Amino acid sequence: MAQATPTHGRVAAWLANHTDTPANRAVALAVGADVVGFGGGQPAAELYPLEALERAFSRAILEDGVKVLPYGASEGLPALREIVAERLGRRGIHIGADNVLITTGSMQGLHLVGRVLLDHGDTIVTEAPTFMGALGSWEHQQPRYLSIPVDDHGMVVDRLEDELRRAERPPKFVYLLPTFQNPSGVSLSLERRKHLLELADEHDLIIVEDDPYGEFWFDEGSEPVPPLRSLPGADERVIYLGTFSKILAPGMRLAYAVATPRLLNLLVRAKRGLDFHTDTLGQQGVVRLVRDGDFDFEAHVAAGRNAYRKRRDAMLDALETTFANDISWTRPAGGFFLWVDLPAGVSGDEVAKAALAEGVMVFAGGMFYPNGDGASIRFG
Amino acid sequence: MAQATPTHGRVAAWLANHTDTPANRAVALAVGADVVGFGGGQPAAELYPLEALERAFSRAILEDGVKVLPYGASEGLPALREIVAERLGRRGIHIGADNVLITTGSMQGLHLVGRVLLDHGDTIVTEAPTFMGALGSWEHQQPRYLSIPVDDHGMVVDRLEDELRRAERPPKFVYLLPTFQNPSGVSLSLERRKHLLELADEHDLIIVEDDPYGEFWFDEGSEPVPPLRSLPGADERVIYLGTFSKILAPGMRLAYAVATPRLLNLLVRAKRGLDFHTDTLGQQGVVRLVRDGDFDFEAHVAAGRNAYRKRRDAMLDALETTFANDISWTRPAGGFFLWVDLPAGVSGDEVAKAALAEGVMVFAGGMFYPNGDGASIRFG
Numbered sequence: 134m135a136q137a138t139p140t141h142g143r144v145a146a147w148l149a150n151h152t153d154t155p156a157n158r159a160v161a162l163a164v165g166a167d168v169v170g171f172g173g174g175q176p177a178a179e180l181y182p183l184e185a186l187e188r189a190f191s192r193a194i195l196e197d198g199v200k201v202l203p204y205g206a207s208e209g210l211p212a213l214r215e216i217v218a219e220r221l222g223r224r225g226i227h228i229g230a231d232n233v234l235i236t237t238g239s240m241q242g243l244h245l246v247g248r249v250l251l252d253h254g255d256t257i258v259t260e261a262p263t264f265m266g267a268l269g270s271w272e273h274q275q276p277r278y279l280s281i282p283v284d285d286h287g288m289v290v291d292r293l294e295d296e297l298r299r300a301e302r303p304p305k306f307v308y309l310l311p312t313f314q315n316p317s318g319v320s321l322s323l324e325r326r327k328h329l330l331e332l333a334d335e336h337d338l339i340i341v342e343d344d345p346y347g348e349f350w351f352d353e354g355s356e357p358v359p360p361l362r363s364l365p366g367a368d369e370r371v372i373y374l375g376t377f378s379k380i381l382a383p384g385m386r387l388a389y390a391v392a393t394p395r396l397l398n399l400l401v402r403a404k405r406g407l408d409f410h411t412d413t414l415g416q417q418g419v420v421r422l423v424r425d426g427d428f429d430f431e432a433h434v435a436a437g438r439n440a441y442r443k444r445r446d447a448m449l450d451a452l453e454t455t456f457a458n459d460i461s462w463t464r465p466a467g468g469f470f471l472w473v474d475l476p477a478g479v480s481g482d483e484v485a486k487a488a489l490a491e492g493v494m495v496f497a498g499g500m501f502y503p504n505g506d507g508a509s510i511r512f513g
Numbered sequence: 514m515a516q517a518t519p520t521h522g523r524v525a526a527w528l529a530n531h532t533d534t535p536a537n538r539a540v541a542l543a544v545g546a547d548v549v550g551f552g553g554g555q556p557a558a559e560l561y562p563l564e565a566l567e568r569a570f571s572r573a574i575l576e577d578g579v580k581v582l583p584y585g586a587s588e589g590l591p592a593l594r595e596i597v598a599e600r601l602g603r604r605g606i607h608i609g610a611d612n613v614l615i616t617t618g619s620m621q622g623l624h625l626v627g628r629v630l631l632d633h634g635d636t637i638v639t640e641a642p643t644f645m646g647a648l649g650s651w652e653h654q655q656p657r658y659l660s661i662p663v664d665d666h667g668m669v670v671d672r673l674e675d676e677l678r679r680a681e682r683p684p685k686f687v688y689l690l691p692t693f694q695n696p697s698g699v700s701l702s703l704e705r706r707k708h709l710l711e712l713a714d715e716h717d718l719i720i721v722e723d724d725p726y727g728e729f730w731f732d733e734g735s736e737p738v739p740p741l742r743s744l745p746g747a748d749e750r751v752i753y754l755g756t757f758s759k760i761l762a763p764g765m766r767l768a769y770a771v772a773t774p775r776l777l778n779l780l781v782r783a784k785r786g787l788d789f790h791t792d793t794l795g796q797q798g799v800v801r802l803v804r805d806g807d808f809d810f811e812a813h814v815a816a817g818r819n820a821y822r823k824r825r826d827a828m829l830d831a832l833e834t835t836f837a838n839d840i841s842w843t844r845p846a847g848g849f850f851l852w853v854d855l856p857a858g859v860s861g862d863e864v865a866k867a868a869l870a871e872g873v874m875v876f877a878g879g880m881f882y883p884n885g886d887g888a889s890i891r892f893g
Contacts, residue, residue: 148629194567195564383582406649
């Protein structure tokens, strides 16, 4: 029981009886910790395009400052919304700038989706395991989670179909990371993507496609599975979330949500009450960076793909050499994460604790399960 | 009735039956509109310290980039928290960096306070009129508003005392802008500040002191009324919100909340689910700006005070010359706003509409009343 203070009785119910989640505590610990970090989803620091960023921000301030330093539109700067629409077009998502809301990081996109869709106690479908941070963004509404297992081809959509048939009240939305999933690294197969969209139609569900890693595919020859949002019939069903944080620098909180104009209006309205609009200087800095004739933005993204592929290969080699017969792991075709199933009787918590004692940070698998589970660990 | 779409039934209750507020619509209209703007609280564009900002961001990227571009702590950069504590010390608020949470604009501070304190349908005490944006940040929880009138000495605290005696359930918190209030421009007298703190003790209330304009006093000789948070007994009662947006550039979403470490922990936890942390590049840019030996940050703030005093004087002269016998208005000793009471039979809405037709933006007073009211207009 917390110590009584003058303001003790004034706290909202969702906080009064809950301690912080293991995921939250682990993340707080991982940030800035002096360890070998396989914990969070930190992009490689040597990839920051410092000189080009400096040039971009100088121009954004000196040449565009008077225009972009006042209050901005809650939807985001038109030029950045255009850039997002144009880049997504190359991945098969054909939209206009009107479908794009600039958000203060992807986490804000998740929070806004919850704010617009959720009533207290509603049900959300998630993958199991799933991205722990998303759950924190909806904590206030105290949702229930219907968690659907993930196998080598992503969420087991047949299982979701069974659960939906049994459900008394349909869930509000399905939250998933279909491509290079966090934490497992696997991708949802094309066949399952189509099946999921059919289920969404049948049960009138919104799908929230969280895609922070979709641009980091490792095998240049084989095209990655197309985003859910790019498939036929997805326009009205799928809210797509993407981000600049992973391809530029995560300290820069800059991401975007794609939705129908009607849903976008509601997200914009909710955003006004969160931070009014996303930092305009940061937005214009990225506009200047993408449009800098002396900097090849897409080559920068490709360099990221190469760097992360090499890291994955090194990690797979090390696992192969050391543990070949004892444990199994995923072989991600992209993204930031690799998932290790531990042998029976070995707990993820204990492995993570032992690793930390040696100065190495990994996350125990249990924290990625909305309803608890897991003899596994995640490597970033 | 909105047109039925596939996702029509999936929207949260607070949005399903409500159209957007007049305040929200007016703000959306005011941003970027090509009119003579006495609408929003826009700082003067000619005051942006462009060259110093450019220098600060160049250093933040080239010299500090590898340190500040990864994910940061949800509390904010330690150096910026120190700067906030140090600057507030000069206004009589003696705190450590541990009491400071860096927020993505003051609006986020307001939202976080609501997220941590409010349950659905709780009561909030506000001034009437009050800052419309704050109400938007709590919309999701559908609070009730107990609005207390404002006179020339700020909120009528005696009236609050009466209401608290009568209330069946105590309100969760008191939200007010005690210094150079938005929208009226008046300040709460020292005597009433002390009375308010006594009431807070008696009824176990938290006070949310929103102070975006407190640094813009106009009369150098006379010290402004000290912040509520600086008064004896306020440490445990008052959450203080301040901002860099008004003294630098509102497009930069950078502000701070001050609270006891216990409450701060809860605000931090809620912030993790909003945007994980405030943009670190923006934070480090301001650290570099404040610490730039070739730029006098405090002289920059003082220049703002001078510029706004001149604007107030010009506005008061114009009102005096034109309307001396017909209407009355406030004579703010600081801040961004001036409040005009219209004669009987003249509606604020109609005046604002007629002004807009002539290309001049003012906000009708009615939108500043939580429960509706007002034959008045606000000049920014």
